[in-house]
Structures are given as C-alpha cells and as structure tokens.
Amino acid sequence: MRDLLSSLNPPQREAVLHGDGPLLVLAGAGSGKTRVLTHRIAHLIAERGVPPWGILAITFTNKAAGEMRERIAELVGPAAREIWASTFHSACVRILRRDADAAGFDPRFVIYDGDDQLRLMRACMADEEVDPKRVAPRAVLTRISDAKNRLLDPDGFAAESSSFGDEIILRLYRRYADRLRAAGAMDFDDLLMHTVRLLEGDAEVRERYQRRFSHVLVDEYQDTNHAQYRLVRALAEPQRNVCAVGDDDQGIYSWRGADVRNILDFERDYPDTHVVALEQNYRSTGTILRAANAVVALNRGRRPKELWTDRGDGEPIRIDACRDEHEEARLVVSEVDRALADGTSLSEIAVFYRTNAQSRAIEDQLVRSRVAYAVVGGPRFYERSEVRDLIAYLRVVANPNDEIALGRMLGAPKRGIGPGCIAKLTEFARGHEMAPAEAIAQAEMVSGLTQAQRQALAATASLLAALGQAVAAGLSLDRVIDMTLEGSGLRAALLAEGTMEAQGRLENLEELVNVAAEYQEHSDDPSLAGFLEEIALQSDADLVDQGSGQVTLMTVHNAKGLEFDVVLMTGMEEGVFPHMRSDTPESLEEERRLCYVGMTRARRRLILTHAETRAMHGGRDYKLPSRFLSEIPRDAVARPAGAPVRAAYASSGPSSYRPRGGGSSAPPKAPALLEAGDTVLHATFGEGVVTGVESRGQLVRVRFSNDGTERRLMAGAAPMRKVV
DNA sequence: ATTCAACGCTTTTTT
C-alpha cells in the first residue's frame, strides 16, 4: 500500500487519505480521478478496516463500474468483489427488487426503455384523445421525466404546475403512470424516483441501507440530477461519509435533468466538506490543454481553474476546412493514414461528432478506404427493430402484462393482426381481468375477429405456451431464442424477403442467439429476466471496446471518460456544434463544455474540421465555422501561413485554409460581387433573386422564391452564394 | 381490417 501511495501526487494523496466526513474532489479532465477513487476505496478497505460490502461506488456506466472493481481487486485482492460498484440505475434496481414489498411493487417489474416509453405515451395519448401532432409525445415524456427527476408524482406535479397547458401534461402523466404500473413496468426515471421515495419514506429500509453503506462514493457528480442527489443524501446520512468526484466543466447532461449546481453547491449541502482540487493533467499536451482551457474559460458560472501539465507543448492543433462532409470524411481517412504512418495504432484514433447522423458520411468513406472502425452509439444492437421484435416475444413470456411488448410482438412478423385487432384483444383482457397476453389464448372468445386472425392468434398462443414451458424447464436462453425465431415465423419472413437487408437483419437475430448464450455463460443471474434487465440497462459506453484494432467513431457525449492519442472532432460548424437548438446562454455554455470534453480526450494530436456545406435533412446547408474554433488561441493552432481563423459570423466566403492534400480541390474563388438580377442560394431561405444593391454592395436585397419574401442581407456575412 | 405507397414534416445529446 505504501508504494501505491507514493505513485500519487500530493492532492491525489490528500483525497485518498482523507478521513471521515464529506469530501469533494474537483477533478479536471485527465487528472487521475479514477486513480483517486480506486485508491481511496482500496485504502478504506486495507488500512481503515471498512468492509468491502460497506462501500457503495456509483459510476456513470456499468463498464466503468466493472473496471473499477477490477482495479481495486489489483490493490486489495478478491475482497473487491463485495463492493457495490454500479450505476445509479443498476443500484436502484437492486434496491427496488430487494425491497419491492416495502416499495409497493412486484419485484419482477420490467424496465421500459426510451422506445417503450414512446409507444406507451402514444397509447396514452390515444386514450386521452390528445392529438400527437398538436402535442409531441416526446415533449410530454420530457416533461414527465423532468417531474420525476424532481421527485414529483402526478399529484405533486399538479400542485406545482400553474400554467394552463400543463393540464394536458398532467392528464397524460396520470395515465402514463397508471399504465406503467398495470404493465408491471418502470421507466428509467421511475427507478430513481421510487428508490428515493422508498428510502425517504421508510425508516426501517433507509436505516438498513445506511448501516450497510458506511461510505458512498459518486463519480461524475456534476452529471447527477435532483433525484440522484437526494438518493446520495439519503444513503449518506447520518455519517455523511460521502465522496463526490467531478468537474463542473464537464457537465453535459443538463438536458436530461443533471444539475451542475449539485457540484457547485456541494460545500453548502455538506458544510464541513474537505475540498481537493486536481489540476495536474497526465493525459494531454500543453497545447491541447491551453486550447481547451481557453475555450471553457469563456463560460460564466464555473469554478475558476486551469489544467496544467509538465509534459511540454507537443504539436499544434490543426483546424481544417473542407468543402463538404464528403471531403471532411476523406480528410478523416487521410489523417488516419498519417497517424498510422506515425506508428499510432487504429484503436488510439477517435472521430467525434455532435450528432449520430454525422457518422454516415464518415463511415462510407472508411468502408471505401477499408479502414476498420467501430461506431459507438447510434442504432444500438438491442435497439434495432428486428432485435426488439424478437425480444418482444421473450418479454411477453417474462411478463404477460407488458402490453407494449405484446403489441410489438403481434406486429412482427405481419400476420394480418393490426392495431384494431390488438385493441380488441386488450379490451377483452381488461374486461375479463386477465393479463393481455392471456387473452391471446382466449382469442375465440373475443368478438369481431376474422377467422384468419383467430388462427394466427391461436398459433401465437401455443408458441407462447411452449416458450413459457421451455423457460420454466430451464432450457438455455439461446435455445429459447432460437425457438422463438423459428416458431414466430420471423426467420421465415426474413428469408422470404430475400433482400440483402433482410439477410442482414436475420444475421442480427442469429447474433442475438449467440449473445444470449454468452450471457448465460458469464452472468451470475442467468435467467430470462436477468437477460432482459441487462439489455435494458446497458449503455452505449458499456460497449466501447478500445484496443481491438479499430478506429472509434462516436458522439462527443459518448466520449466522456475516454482518451485517445489522436482525436478528430468533425462538424465544427455553427448550427451543428454548437447545435442550433442550443440558443439560450445556458445551453450554449453546455455546448462549450461539450467541446471542452471532446478536446481534452486527445493525448497527442487534436484535429478539428468543419465543412462549408453539409447535407442536412434533405437539403444542403451553408455552414459557418464554429465559434469554438475562434475561441482557441491562435498560437495554439497550425494552419497555412497567413490564413486567420475567421470568427463565426464573419464572411463565409472562400475558405482561407484548405485541408492538406486537398489542394487539388477547387482553387480559391474571389468573393462574388452580387448585382441585381443574380440568382443566389441562401442556407435557410433557399434560392432567390437579387433585386437591388445598397451601401456600395454591402447590403443586397433578395427576393426568395420559396416564400416570396424580400430580405435585406449583408453581402459578406449571410450564408449565401451566387449560383451560376 | 390490414398493408403498402406516397406525402409532408421535423430535425441532439442518453441511463
């Protein structure tokens, strides 16, 4: 243990050795916070006699939890297995299943993910006769999620809400909550909310957990929401041995309820807090740090801090302009080649983007260039519709009350059963007080069904019965899934389609068989329910597999906590990054933090690219360089001589800096002088005709053919160009 | 009543 402490710098050691009472570790990017967490836990166990099962360590992903357990095991041996290291959500599931009685739930509850939530909300809106075109189901779910994060049940929401429009939300919230309960399901927010309610409302349960967990440690504390905050409080009392680790500059989840104030106000919430700041960075070059510091320093409402390193400046940051997303993708490939030539391995290269949709152009080019890559996030394996179709059968077997899964199951493959038929079925079930899935076996009793439908339902009923028996008899999961694939007709339907796409989908389903087999071999809960739960709580970040010889593509959000030798941040354009929906000062600051997170992932080389035009939602938009680019100190950036980084909103005229090797692309054009009669193309207004010129050519009047309006625009600044 | 094809509309990030 002694030489382990000697591997820590003074503030790290201070955090590890801190005795009882609240501890706040402000850990800048790359400052070794995981090291501090693992060593502190190891220290608690080995030196201070804390039993491993008395430690609750909350991490952001399941993968991080597993890695933490492994690293602690290296320090203190197998005792580390007894530590509760998990995500907030996993910990809540564990508590809720264990104490389901006290919480008032069936311990076999299932977990609804985003897609299930949306389907359920649509059904609720149908119940309540709310037009989904007038009120977006997603928006309703966001409001409900907000309420749950603030621990408001429908009644609490009613008490809080004042505005007239909230009445609809309230009605839908009630309906949604009722239907979740009827389905024996919880959504992600329920897991937190119900756990907090249980702990705060039931002294016996609360004190039991408080006695058990003498020490609570929370990673990524800046991304906790109110419910999580209350959960930590409830568990940490009365000893308040709580250690929060985080970085206010890396808070990027406020849109899902995270509240940076949780970390900013930690000292107020726990008055005798000991604060340790880790500002020495062991990851990036000085230049990268200087650039990232400069960008994030423009935010208000942060604790002032500056990362530093003793490792030297390294190479300058590069900012490259590209004509469009295809050229950007080619640039990515050439940079991958260049890095490989430097001796960097593929798995040490990452490509980031703001939104998942941007991966497509890059993937195309990587495929064409035969560069091995892996995409993190986006359409996850378990989110593919064919996989969900198959899983729906399993979910109905596991929980006959799951109407959402039932609806999905009956829709795939197509067998003449549509929404009308399903509605009759569920209504029948409700009328006879049976689980929706049981009604399938009683299809002959349901009125208004066609003969073909009765037959299809009878076949489904016997499949479900067979699957249920197979599960009860302990048949292996992969065999059960294979039975489902066969018996449902999904395999036959996909084979019959005969397209490449159908072939691919079938392969995904076959893969699910393998996944299940694998799961059953390695899990300590090899049941069907356990499998379904693992699927529901798995995050994209859990699937990052660094070190298998592939370039990693992912959103900047998914990059949190990772690091790579070479990082390419693409799509550095106004409207893309910062995203156009980030129009409030607060959300703009969050975008800036996101940019900071992305930049600080890079160890050695950081390349930022932007395109002048980009295909978006059907059309092609002109894009200005991101303001974040102009926030990087000029002397940290390498670019062709004499070409200044233009501030956002300045002329979007011909690019002054071109991608290396891209010199063969179009030569710089002189800025086109517009005159009356010219046709122009504007990024947002579309095509138009110049009707007049003012102020010696600086202002032009343009009549746009889309809507017939005439606008006065700054000739140099408007995202607009002359078309020939 | 279901399914399929065409149309119009909206655009993030995710446990």
Add this chain to the structure above:
DNA sequence: AGCGTTGAAT
C-alpha cells in the same frame, strides 16, 4: 434522411 400519418388498394 427518416418518421409518422394519410389515403388507396387488397
């Protein structure tokens, strides 16, 4: 581009 809804055909 992708989705969901609408309208027409089966």
